[in-house]
Amino acid sequence: xxxxKSYQLPDDKERLLRKAIRLEWISMFFTLTIxxxxxxxxxxxxxxxxxxxxxxxxxxxxxxxxLAMRVRRxxxxxxxxxxxSRVILLAFLAAAVAILLFGLFMLIDSTSALFRRQHPSIGxxxxxxxxxPVWAGWIMILAxxxxxxxPVILGHMKMPLAKALHESTLYADANMNKADWMTSTAAIVxxxxxxxxxxxxxxxxxxxxxxxxxxxxxxxxxxxxxxxMDQRPTQVTSNQPLGLEQTIITALLREQDIIDVETRxxxxxxxxxxxxxxxxxxxxxxxxxxxxxIIRLATELDWRLxxxxxxxxxxxxx
Amino acid sequence: xACLFRVFTAVPLTGLLLILLLSGCEQWPADPxxxxxxxxxxxxxxxxxVEHVPWVILTDPAAPGGLEGQLVTExxxxxxxxxxxxxxxxxxxxxxxxxxxxxxxxxxxxxxxxWQAEVAQTFVYFSEPSQPGAxxxxxxxxxxxxxxxxxxxxxxxFTRQDPQRYLPHLHESRQP
Numbered sequence: 001x002x003x004x005k006s007y008q009l010p011d012d013k014e015r016l017l018r019k020a021i022r023l024e025w026i027s028m029f030f031t032l033t034i035x036x037x038x039x040x041x042x043x044x045x046x047x048x049x050x051x052x053x054x055x056x057x058x059x060x061x062x063x064x065x066x067l068a069m070r071v072r073r074x075x076x077x078x079x080x081x082x083x084x085s086r087v088i089l090l091a092f093l094a095a096a097v098a099i100l101l102f103g104l105f106m107l108i109d110s111t112s113a114l115f116r117r118q119h120p121s122i123g124x125x126x127x128x129x130x131x132x133p134v135w136a137g138w139i140m141i142l143a144x145x146x147x148x149x150x151p152v153i154l155g156h157m158k159m160p161l162a163k164a165l166h167e168s169t170l171y172a173d174a175n176m177n178k179a180d181w182m183t184s185t186a187a188i189v190x191x192x193x194x195x196x197x198x199x200x201x202x203x204x205x206x207x208x209x210x211x212x213x214x215x216x217x218x219x220x221x222x223x224x225x226x227x228x229m230d231q232r233p234t235q236v237t238s239n240q241p242l243g244l245e246q247t248i249i250t251a252l253l254r255e256q257d258i259i260d261v262e263t264r265x266x267x268x269x270x271x272x273x274x275x276x277x278x279x280x281x282x283x284x285x286x287x288x289x290x291x292x293x294i295i296r297l298a299t300e301l302d303w304r305l306x307x308x309x310x311x312x313x314x315x316x317x318x
Numbered sequence: 319x320a321c322l323f324r325v326f327t328a329v330p331l332t333g334l335l336l337i338l339l340l341s342g343c344e345q346w347p348a349d350p351x352x353x354x355x356x357x358x359x360x361x362x363x364x365x366x367x368v369e370h371v372p373w374v375i376l377t378d379p380a381a382p383g384g385l386e387g388q389l390v391t392e393x394x395x396x397x398x399x400x401x402x403x404x405x406x407x408x409x410x411x412x413x414x415x416x417x418x419x420x421x422x423x424x425x426x427x428x429x430x431x432x433w434q435a436e437v438a439q440t441f442v443y444f445s446e447p448s449q450p451g452a453x454x455x456x457x458x459x460x461x462x463x464x465x466x467x468x469x470x471x472x473x474x475x476f477t478r479q480d481p482q483r484y485l486p487h488l489h490e491s492r493q494p
Contacts, residue, residue: 044435119350119463121438124472131441133476135347135469197348199463 004083006075007271007306013165020161020170021069023154024062027177030150031058037143040127043136045120046113047190050106050206054183054213055147057099061173064088064095068169072269085269086228092169093224100217106210114203120194137191144184144191151180162236166270166304168227171236172220179216183209230266233304244305248276248298255297257281257290262316271306277313287312347465351418354466362402363394366411368425372491373456376405385484386424386458393474412437415461422460422471429455437462443475444484 009017038052068088076083125136155177162171186205193201226239233242245263252261257280265274276298280287291310299305349355357363367387369376375384381391382403394401404411404420414420415437429442430452439457446454458475460468 121460121463121468122347122465123438123468124441124476126441129442129445131472131476133473135465137347194463194465195347197345197350197352197465199350 001078001081003076003078003081004307007083007085010303013303016161016164017069020158020165020167021066023158023161024065024170024173027062027151027154027158027173028059028066030154031055031062034143034147034150035059037146041125041136041140041143043120043122043140045122045140045191045194045202046110046118047187047202047206047209048140050110050209051144051147051183051187053102053106054180054209057102057213058151058176058180060095060099061092061169061176064091065167065169065173067091082268085271088167088169088269089224089228092172092220093228096172096217096220096224098217099213100221103210103212103214103217106213107207110203110206110210114200114207117199118203119199120202122191122194135195137195140191141188144188148181148184151177155180166236168223168236172216172223176216179212183212186212227267227269233265233267233272244272244302247301251301252276252278252294252298255294257284258294260316262318268306270304272302272304273307275309275311277311277316279314279316280312345466347469349464349466351461351464353418353421353461353464354470357397357399357421357467360399362400363390363397364402364404364419364421365390366404366406366414366420366423366425368406368408368411368423370426372487373426374424379403379405385487386426389458389475389478390422390424392478393471396474397470412459415459418461418464420461421464421467422458424458427457427459428453429457431457431459433459438464438468440468440472440475443479444481446484446488 034055035052038048038055042048042052065088068091071087072084074084122136122140125132125134125139155174158170158174158177162168162174186208190202190205193205233244234240235242245265248263249261252258258278259281260279262277263274264277265272276294278291278294280290284290291312294310295308298308298310345354367374367376367382371384373384373386374382375387376382380403381387390401404414406414408425411420411423411425412433415423423437427439429439431439438460440460442455442457444456446456448454458471460471
């Protein structure tokens with residue numbers, strides 16, 4: 001069997017990818033510190049519990065990304081002749097489903113606390129066996145303020161990398177990070193609400209956080225499914241077509257011996273593969289040679305294009 | 319879709335913030351059911367008692383004794399109010415506390431009590447040596463979510479954390 005040649009990222013992209021991997025490790029580290037801070041201050045507040053779970057879920061996309069990166073580097077083999085580039089989408093789908101289900105659980109948990117009219121009790125702050133003469137709510141707010149800062153900065157740093165590397169998993173992660181301040185703010189409002197004697201503020205703010213997680217999960221599941229179903233190449237940031245089809249057609253029509261061109265491309269994770277149909281001028285005798293030249297020409301048009309197939313045909317049926 | 323969601327979260331959030339700003343606050347944290355203010359108004363602290371020697375001793379029905387009975391009496395003195403004692407079974411007392419019919423509940427409860435999700439409990443004011451785990455950590459229960467009352471009680475307990483207050487009595491009661 002003839003397996004695909006392994007795909008090599010261009011050097012500049014490879015450097016960006018290393019940077020992205022480093023950022024994801026840093027992300028995981030900060031998320032762990034945030035989760036620890038939350039856990040130590042949580043008490044019996046519903047909103048703190050949800051904020052903690054939300055931050056715990058923020059571990060999933062970086063973990064999935066880093067894991068998939070290891071598998072993705074494998075060269076295509078007999079068992080997987082098309083290579084492993086799609087592993088990241090599969091991992092992303094699994095993570096997205098987990099986030100979606102978790103969001104559902106969180107929503108049920110916090111709304112049921114609301115309906116049971118559960119009054120959150122927050123007294124003095126205690127850490128393990130020591131008590132401090134300060135209201136625990138203030139310490140929770142400090143922890144939540146800390147939880148706002150690192151994700152927003154990291155999110156802004158990951159966003160351009162995701163675009164440059166055509167990594168939708170990284171993009172989803174950056175997006176979640178960037179939106180993280182909203183949930184932490186909701187939690188702060190919830191804790192302040194408890195301080196003012198509004199028992200429902202806690203569960204209401206918790207429900208808002210759950211809704212946000214649910215929304216994240218739904219968006220990611222949709223995106224992952226569409227991409228696994230051989231979607232045409234689209235931008236990472238939106239669902240707008242990349243326009244690579246037209247780029248290839250325009251470039252190839254400039255060739256003297258080509259009358260008509262049509263393409264059919266699909267996303268396979270971070271790379272893009274597919275077919276190009278070509279109609280040569282009558283009398284073209286060196287078809288095999290030209291076909292190989294055209295493959296080289298087309299593949300050089302964009303760094304994501306990989307293992308394109310050129311099919312000489314008599315006429316293109318549109 | 320994303321835009322719609324922003325609106326959906328932004329509206330309740332600003333609403334919440336507005337309510338927070340508009341409702342003034344003399345007490346921080348405040349009681350949702352104004353327990354502490356009602357105690358001062360009524361002039362009485364409503365305390366449920368469950369017998370548990372040596373923490374709560376009910377030989378004199380008018381004035382329950384024991385270590386926690388003593389603590390609550392001192393707390394009430396500090397607040398300048400009297401104590402109304404209520405005797406009942408532990409489940410009935412928990413139910414009454416959840417329904418805000420009691421302010422406090424004592425009975426030698428520990429941090430291992432099964433009602434901590436439903437009612438409020440103070441921090442551990444005394445850890446019994448020679449008892450395993452959370453069963454050794456003594457707490458008092460108060461009405462759920464009444465954080466001003468809880469803070470007031472805990473402020474009082476900060477001054478009553480010396481183990482020597484409790485240890486001699488414990489040894490006494492453990493003697494056969």
